[in-house]
Amino acid sequence: MGSEGRGWNGAAAGAGDGARGGEEKPTTTAAVAAGAPADVPTSAASVDITLPLPEMTPHIMQVPLLLLPPVFRFACARAGLCKGSVKGWSSLDSSCFSIETVSGGITNLLLKVSVKEDTGNEFSVTVRLYGPNTDLVIDRKRELQAIPYLSAAGFGARLLGIFENGVVQSFINARTLSPADMREPRIAAEIAKELHRFHQVDIPGSKEPQLWNDIFKFLKKASALKFEDNEKRKRYETISFREIQDEVKELKDLSDLLHAPVVFAHNDLLSGNLMLNDSEGKLYFIDFEYGSYSYRGYDIANHFNEYAGFDCDYNMYPDKDAQYHFFRNYMQPDRPSEVQAQDLEALYVETNTFRLASHIYWALWALIQAKVSPIDFDYLGYFFLRYGEYKKQRESCFSLAQSSLSELRNG
Numbered sequence: 001m002g003s004e005g006r007g008w009n010g011a012a013a014g015a016g017d018g019a020r021g022g023e024e025k026p027t028t029t030a031a032v033a034a035g036a037p038a039d040v041p042t043s044a045a046s047v048d049i050t051l052p053l054p055e056m057t058p059h060i061m062q063v064p065l066l067l068l069p070p071v072f073r074f075a076c077a078r079a080g081l082c083k084g085s086v087k088g089w090s091s092l093d094s095s096c097f098s099i100e101t102v103s104g105g106i107t108n109l110l111l112k113v114s115v116k117e118d119t120g121n122e123f124s125v126t127v128r129l130y131g132p133n134t135d136l137v138i139d140r141k142r143e144l145q146a147i148p149y150l151s152a153a154g155f156g157a158r159l160l161g162i163f164e165n166g167v168v169q170s171f172i173n174a175r176t177l178s179p180a181d182m183r184e185p186r187i188a189a190e191i192a193k194e195l196h197r198f199h200q201v202d203i204p205g206s207k208e209p210q211l212w213n214d215i216f217k218f219l220k221k222a223s224a225l226k227f228e229d230n231e232k233r234k235r236y237e238t239i240s241f242r243e244i245q246d247e248v249k250e251l252k253d254l255s256d257l258l259h260a261p262v263v264f265a266h267n268d269l270l271s272g273n274l275m276l277n278d279s280e281g282k283l284y285f286i287d288f289e290y291g292s293y294s295y296r297g298y299d300i301a302n303h304f305n306e307y308a309g310f311d312c313d314y315n316m317y318p319d320k321d322a323q324y325h326f327f328r329n330y331m332q333p334d335r336p337s338e339v340q341a342q343d344l345e346a347l348y349v350e351t352n353t354f355r356l357a358s359h360i361y362w363a364l365w366a367l368i369q370a371k372v373s374p375i376d377f378d379y380l381g382y383f384f385l386r387y388g389e390y391k392k393q394r395e396s397c398f399s400l401a402q403s404s405l406s407e408l409r410n411g
């Protein structure tokens with residue numbers, strides 16, 4: 001198939017040779033120039049995410065075909081097929097493929113593409129299509145730079161190929177956790193241990209924490225929006241960006257005094273980004289779109305805020321005992337009971353200061369989404385919910401940090 005047709009813009013860059021059964025290494029495309037790892041095949045093709053699935057299907061199937069050699073080799077290795085030859089798979093026709101939606105997501109469209117050989121063997125990959133305008137809140141270059149290192153450390157799905165507006169990844173055989181699972185002490189301990197490991201991954205490049213840069217960038221964008229819809233405009237005009245700016249500055253100054261350790265943080269550890277294979281006891285962190293160097297306490301606080309679940313019930317935020325249970329397993333995965341009291345207290349203060357930053361971050365994110373996202377969701381309402389929660393928690397979180405700092409000063 002060529003580059004013509006609705007929903008299909010552009011052609012493979014080199015990887016097209018793979019679709020004809022060749023072994024040539026794909027050439028560099030914009031994705032590589034934007035920071036993709038050099039050994040991952042790329043294609044300049046893009047798929048129109050706005051098409052209904054039946055119309056999109058033929059275009060989607062082209063993506064794994066264009067990126068065929070590595071996807072194929074990976075799939076063969078997993079399924080024990082074809083003994084390393086690419087000829088077998090390239091001769092399959094489209095009737096051997098099936099496609100289903102895994103998730104509409106808030107941000108992306110995730111599809112499972114499966115291929116069945118004559119032998120009956122089947123294997124699957126995922127094709128993730130980036131949602132329109134998501135580059136306004138997601139730094140794709142940062143994400144693509146981090147994935148190979150996270151993948152090498154055993155995190156997430158394997159990156160098999162990159163095309164203009166999405167990626168092909170391995171399919172993970174595991175169930176997605178629910179918010180209730182995530183709060184369960186045994187699973188919470190596993191998440192804490194895995195987060196300890198995640199925070200030790202070294203991603204080359206700048207180690208500067210990005211949290212406040214990102215928040216200030218969001219603030220700038222969020223304060224300059226124009227809504228055509230009357231109702232939305234009225235709600236938007238009630239927001240005081242001067243007030244938010246003052247809050248952000250004050251919170252940043254306070255958190256700077258804590259000298260919190262900086263790590264490569266996931267930054268979006270909600271239940272939907274945690275998968276568990278119960279029989280193997282393997283926990284997966286997925287979706288590194290928001291990953292960056294940041295404060296460890298921020299990553300933990302952001303995860304705790306997600307205990308609120310789909311009902312956004314922030315009363316589900318863990319109490320001190322549940323937080324300590326998590327901290328113990330995070331700080332000393334092998335000997336959780338041996339963590340020192342002062343280390344627990346320090347992480348408690350750190351986490352519950354950054355708890356506020358997480359509310360501000362997602363509140364501002366939601367404002368931008370309210371303008372640019374095609375998804376029918378009350379993002380403005382979500383802004384008010386998160387900013388309201390910030391205000392509700394502000395006093396107790398500020399005084400916790402301030403009294404801890406004054407205790408430190410007074411020895």
Ligand SMILES: Nc1ncnc2c1ncn2[C@@H]1O[C@H](COP(=O)(O)OP(=O)(O)OP(=O)(O)O)[C@@H](O)[C@H]1O
Nearest residue numbers: 102103105106107108126157170171172176272287
């Ligand atoms: N590689 C994978 N293999 C199997 N299932 C996956 C894989 N990646 C994601 N999923 C499933 O798809 C769901 C959505 O994935 P993901 O969170 O990456 O998408 P998203 O569009 O970023 O969603 P959101 O914006 O809501 O976070 C996950 O909760 C998980 O159930």
